[in-house]
Amino acid sequence: MSEKNKVETKKASNILVNMLAGIVVAVIATAASYNYWHDTNVRLSFNIDSEKDINFQAFYLDVKGQNFNESKSVHKLIKSGNHNVEIFLPVKKMVRIRLDIGSEPGKVKLSDLVLTGNEKINLAYNEFFKNQIDDYEINEDGFILSSNQKDPYIFYRKEFDLLGKEQISWLRMGLIAGGSFIVAFLLAMLINRKKK
Numbered sequence: 001m002s003e004k005n006k007v008e009t010k011k012a013s014n015i016l017v018n019m020l021a022g023i024v025v026a027v028i029a030t031a032a033s034y035n036y037w038h039d040t041n042v043r044l045s046f047n048i049d050s051e052k053d054i055n056f057q058a059f060y061l062d063v064k065g066q067n068f069n070e071s072k073s074v075h076k077l078i079k080s081g082n083h084n085v086e087i088f089l090p091v092k093k094m095v096r097i098r099l100d101i102g103s104e105p106g107k108v109k110l111s112d113l114v115l116t117g118n119e120k121i122n123l124a125y126n127e128f129f130k131n132q133i134d135d136y137e138i139n140e141d142g143f144i145l146s147s148n149q150k151d152p153y154i155f156y157r158k159e160f161d162l163l164g165k166e167q168i169s170w171l172r173m174g175l176i177a178g179g180s181f182i183v184a185f186l187l188a189m190l191i192n193r194k195k196k
Contacts, residue, residue: 023181024184041089041090041092041117041163041164042089042094043086043089043115044058044087044089044115045086045087045113046111046112046113047082048108048109049108050078050081050101050106051080052102052106053077053079054105055102056076056099056102057073057076057100058073058076058089058097058099059072059098060073060096060098062093062095064096068096068155074087093161093162094115094162098153098154099154099155101147101153102152103150104147104148104149106147106148108145108146109142110143110144110145111141115160115162117163123156125138125143127156128143128154128156129156130145131154132153133149134148134152
């Protein structure tokens with residue numbers, strides 16, 4: 001085998017190694033990003049207008065007959081003012097929901113309460129049970145709660161069967177896979193060049 005053929009064979013071998021490294025890294029990065037973005041399957045969204053910062057907490061149940069507990073809840077600090085909020089709930093199936101509006105929250109307006117999974121559920125304001133709420137008003141825009149108590153909360157009386165739906169963004173997955181491949185390929189080329 002001539003020297004020229006040896007050099008070309010080595011180059012082809014290096015390119016193959018670089019491509020394999022790129023493929024491995026692309027697969028790992030894509031799998032990791034998929035798990036990161038798709039480990040929660042139900043989304044709670046709403047609009048909130050509050051006069052104070054609130055340590056909001058959403059409790060969820062995935063089995064009928066259970067009691068709400070801390071292990072099946074998600075906290076979100078919501079600043080005072082008007083905000084559209086999304087909370088991702090790590091559950092494949094959901095049957096009940098309870099919303100804690102923080103300790104001594106004062107006046108809070110909630111509207112556009114929606115749960116999204118395999119379907120959308122618009123939570124009806126008159127179906128909420130209220131606990132430690134001093135004042136409560138329903139209007140066409142939503143409802144206004146007022147409480148200076150330590151643990152005011154509302155929970156939805158109706159049980160439902162909401163299944164999670166994974167919202168896969170194939171474009172995002174493709175960009176992550178392609179970008180990871182290119183970065184890994186270039187790094188492998190750089191490492192092989194330094195070895196010479």
